[in-house]
Amino acid sequence: MLEKAKTAVSYGDEPGLRFVLVLDGHGGCRTMNMSEACSWKPGDGIVWLHFERDHPATAEWINTNGGFDPLVAEALLAEDSRPRVEPVGDGLLIILRGVCAAPPEEAEKNSDEIDLVPLHIWVDEHRLVTLRDSGHYITALRDIRRALDNGKGPRQAGELLALVSDKLVRDLEPVLDDMDEEVDELDELIFKGEASEVRLRLKLLRRRAVQLRRYLAPQRDALNRIEHDDAPWLKERDKLRFREVIDKLMRFIEYLDAIRDRTGILHDDLSTVIGERIARNSNRLAALAALLLPPSVVAGLFGMNVGGIPGVNDTWAFLVIVVLVVVISAGTLWILKRIDWL
Structure with a gap:
């Protein structure tokens, strides 16, 4: 009977709903669809409902079928994502942050896309309701769901909440x-x-x-x-x-x-x-x-268009000037090295 219940519903088949799991108290679970979840009673076992927070169908269920106080319903659906805890009656309104990774089919293409994303939680003695935005993929919840499918998961609401918190923090270490x-x-x-x-x-x-x-x-x-x-x-x-x-x-x-x-x-x-x-x-x-300054000065002096420039009529004057420029430049280079400028 349990195996038949497990295969009756696939995760994410219904709008806004990722999954509904009813804990059997022995580490295992069975799945339910939305209509079954609406008729769920505390005596049926501890239930874990996981929704897409920003889906219209989720807002409709939270506001009409969830049985929440209006302030709690508003907080669960709000975009406010700063981690906090608010006791309400016998339950807790919790907002935590978990590591978001790309879905398995996109993991290789978006291996660097890792960030902290909000997880809105309502928990009391008989049920745990979690909401995360569509497009986010929290590996901590996946691991707990697999443990329940294998009969090695939590047995009651407090243990489930503690395990969710533990997995959320655990996934921070690789980051x-x-x-x-x-x-x-x-x-x-x-x-x-x-x-x-x-x-x-x-x-x-x-x-x-x-x-x-x-x-x-x-x-x-x-x-x-x-x-x-x-x-x-x-x-x-x-x-x-x-x-x-x-x-x-x-x-x-x-x-x-x-x-x-x-x-x-x-x-x-x-x-x-x-x-x-x-x-x-x-x-x-x-x-x-500094190295180009002496040649520039010499070229400027001998390039002036005035009378009296020496060597105008001497064929060896250019060679003398070239040798003079090379000597001055070499001397400048030696001085720069001596003062550790180069």
């Missing part, structure tokens, strides 16, 4: 590792003097670090508030998991601060390298001008 590797690469390029392509990449990396921290800090506060909430469906084991997730997130924030500090140091190093390059080029131009 930070990639950023750290890019910092090392930029450091190597600056060390080798290849600063031409570093400036833009360093600017984008530093901006990304600031943007990530902007969301991770309030997300840490939100998870901390969940841990200390006195909801009866949050078990001690769930709170322990939240504590571990918060510790991991704090380490990631410190890691992100270190990346931001390193980019600041690299920016200073880059400015120093560029300044030294400009000074070196200026010295070369000044040295070239």
